[in-house]
Amino acid sequence: MSENSQIFMAKSAIKAADLEHRRKIHFNISKYNAKVPEGKEQFADVNLVRERAKNIKWKAIETLDQQLEEFELNFTKRGGKVIWAEDAAQAIEEVLKICKEKNCRSVVKSKSMVTEEIHLNKALIENGIDSVETDLGEYIQQLDGEAPYHIVTPAMHKNKEDVAKLFHEKLGTPLNFTPQQLTLKAREVLREKYTQAEVGVTGANFIISDIGGIAVTENEGNARLSCAFPKTHIVIVGIEKMVPSVTDLALFWPLLSTFGTGQKVTVYNTIVTGPKQENETDGPEEMYVILLDNGRTNILKNPKQRESLYCIRCGACLNACPIYKNIGGHAYGATYSGPIGSVITPHLQGMEDFKHLSYASSLCGNCTEVCSVKINLHELLLENRKEAVNEGLVTFSEKMAWKVWKIASLKRGIMNMGNGNLKNKVVNGLFKGWKEHRSDLNFSQKTFNEMWKDRYKK
Numbered sequence: 001m002s003e004n005s006q007i008f009m010a011k012s013a014i015k016a017a018d019l020e021h022r023r024k025i026h027f028n029i030s031k032y033n034a035k036v037p038e039g040k041e042q043f044a045d046v047n048l049v050r051e052r053a054k055n056i057k058w059k060a061i062e063t064l065d066q067q068l069e070e071f072e073l074n075f076t077k078r079g080g081k082v083i084w085a086e087d088a089a090q091a092i093e094e095v096l097k098i099c100k101e102k103n104c105r106s107v108v109k110s111k112s113m114v115t116e117e118i119h120l121n122k123a124l125i126e127n128g129i130d131s132v133e134t135d136l137g138e139y140i141q142q143l144d145g146e147a148p149y150h151i152v153t154p155a156m157h158k159n160k161e162d163v164a165k166l167f168h169e170k171l172g173t174p175l176n177f178t179p180q181q182l183t184l185k186a187r188e189v190l191r192e193k194y195t196q197a198e199v200g201v202t203g204a205n206f207i208i209s210d211i212g213g214i215a216v217t218e219n220e221g222n223a224r225l226s227c228a229f230p231k232t233h234i235v236i237v238g239i240e241k242m243v244p245s246v247t248d249l250a251l252f253w254p255l256l257s258t259f260g261t262g263q264k265v266t267v268y269n270t271i272v273t274g275p276k277q278e279n280e281t282d283g284p285e286e287m288y289v290i291l292l293d294n295g296r297t298n299i300l301k302n303p304k305q306r307e308s309l310y311c312i313r314c315g316a317c318l319n320a321c322p323i324y325k326n327i328g329g330h331a332y333g334a335t336y337s338g339p340i341g342s343v344i345t346p347h348l349q350g351m352e353d354f355k356h357l358s359y360a361s362s363l364c365g366n367c368t369e370v371c372s373v374k375i376n377l378h379e380l381l382l383e384n385r386k387e388a389v390n391e392g393l394v395t396f397s398e399k400m401a402w403k404v405w406k407i408a409s410l411k412r413g414i415m416n417m418g419n420g421n422l423k424n425k426v427v428n429g430l431f432k433g434w435k436e437h438r439s440d441l442n443f444s445q446k447t448f449n450e451m452w453k454d455r456y457k458k
Contacts, residue, residue: 002356004333004353004354008331008333008356009356012327012360013437015326015330016326016327021157021328024157024158025156025325025328027159028153029156029319029325033319034262035261036258036262037262038262039257039258042264049251049255050371050372050373050374051374052251053251053255053372053374054310054375056248057309057310057312057373060244061240061242063244064239064240067209068209070209070210070212071212072212073212074209074212074213075212075213075273075274076212078212078274080212080288080289081286081287081289082288082291083290084291084293085293086294087293087294088117088118088119091120091236091290091294092119094288094290095123095124095201095290096124098199098288099127099199102198102232104232105129106130106132106196106199107129107131107132107199107201107230108190108194108197108199108200108226109132109133109138109200109201110133110200110201110202110203110222110225110226111135111202111203111205111217111218111223111226112202112236114203114236114292115203115236116147116335117294117348118236118294131201132190132197134194134222134225135154135220135222136183136222137154137155140155140163141154143167143171144166146330149328150315150337151313151314151315151318151336151338152313160179160182163182164176164182167185173185194225194229197229197230198230198232199234200226200227200228200229200230200232200233200234201226201233201235201236202216202223202226202227202233202235202236203236204237204241204289205241206242206243207241207242207289207291208244209242209243209245210244210246211246211271212274213271214237214271214272215249215270215271215272216268216269217257218268219263219266219267220268221268227272227283227284228283230284231284231285231286232284232285233272233283233284233287233288234288235272235290236290236292237289237292238292238294239291239296240299240309240310246271249271252312253265253269255312255373256312256372258372259314259316259370259372260314272287296309296348298347299344299347299348302347304380304383305343305380305383305384307376307380308340308380310373310375311344311373311375312373316370316371316372317338317339317367317370317371317377318338319370320366321338321361322362322364323361324337324338324339327360332345332357332360339361339367339377339378341357342357342358342381343380351388351391352391355393357384358382358388359385363378363381364378365378416449419445420442420443420445420446421445424440424442427443428440
């Protein structure tokens with residue numbers, strides 16, 4: 001068992017027994033579950049919409065090399081600069097290089113899970129650059145020294161009392177502040193950061209190849225401020241976020257908002273196609289887009305796992321997963337949690353260290369059922385398990401156990417050997433890992449085959 005697996009098991013055991021944590025998560029997800037059906041009413045045929053979105057993402061991923069080159073061509077026409085980064089180290093190096101050129105001492109960040117993936121905040125701080133998250137949920141998590149808990153709602157595991165206590169400790173606000181007052185305090189602090197920052201960093205929900213632009217979806221407007229206030233705007237985005245045409249957003253924007261938060265459309269939907277032009281008064285003087293691989297081409301070259309790159313990060317699979325709702329986002333030990341995280345993390349960060357995530361599933365298929373772009377998530381989890389076995393990433397005892405099971409299951413005489421008591425003793429005594437968080441297995445005194453023979457002796 002790898003160190004990451006041991007940590008996962010330990011964190012999962014703690015959170016699964018934490019009833020207060022479970023209460024908060026179920027309360028917040030219940031609000032989501034109440035809103036999503038309302039949002040879906042805007043579609044005459046929601047399954048057809050999901051199928052069309054999947055087909056568009058299929059086209060984008062199957063022709064990704066061409067789409068990325070077209071994006072670069074169109075984006076650079078308007079004065080933007082494109083940087084290709086193979087891994088996290090290259091992406092960080094490029095950001096630090098830009099910050100050094102601009103004599104940057106302060107960065108504002110918004111809408112970017114990918115910067116969490118490459119641990120950009122840590123790198124900036126180590127180089128004497130103040131980095132502030134401006135999305136309210138991300139800002140709360142940064143104040144608390146925690147990573148995001150959820151792809152869409154980073155502070156889902158906190159209630160208003162938790163946030164009030166955190167702001168009291170970090171910002172000196174009264175403990176009885178209401179959510180509205182806490183939000184105003186965060187706005188007061190963050191507005192000052194915008195005016196001080198030399199560089200703004202954002203992610204992108206979509207890259208649009210035919211116009212050479214990036215699209216950002218948000219509810220607070222912080223990404224727009226991060227784009228417009230600082231003189232330099234850096235976008236860091238995974239190469240899989242590609243859509244071929246700007247017209248595709250008419251489908252993806254309402255789909256993302258409905259499956260992400262239950263809204264018909266998100267409050268702010270922005271397309272940015274480059275730095276400020278000669279006839280424009282607002283916007284950054286320079287704009288960079290860093291196209292990040294960081295293991296994505298490992299998924300791209302895998303014909304079966306390639307489908308996971310269709311993901312638009314709506315977070316619906318997390319909200320539907322019974323495992324996620326019991327162990328929480330931090331137990332996964334990875335940037336992307338829940339079913340989609342369990343599928344892609346072993347390929348992004350190494351199968352040997354993260355193959356255990358593919359077993360963090362009941363295989364109920366609920367994640368596949370709710371996926372906004374119809375990714376067969378539960379089947380990809382099974383494929384991950386198969387790949388781990390094919391790569392020899394299993395213990396000798398596990399291989400022997402399955403070998404014995406195979407021999408026994410193919411021999412009716414062996415399956416009928418021993419009564420239920422003997423089988424109970426053998427299984428409950430040997431499979432201690434299975435038994436650790438489960439009750440004893442209780443075998444029937446006779447197999448179905450034996451009972452059938454007894455009933456129909458003739």
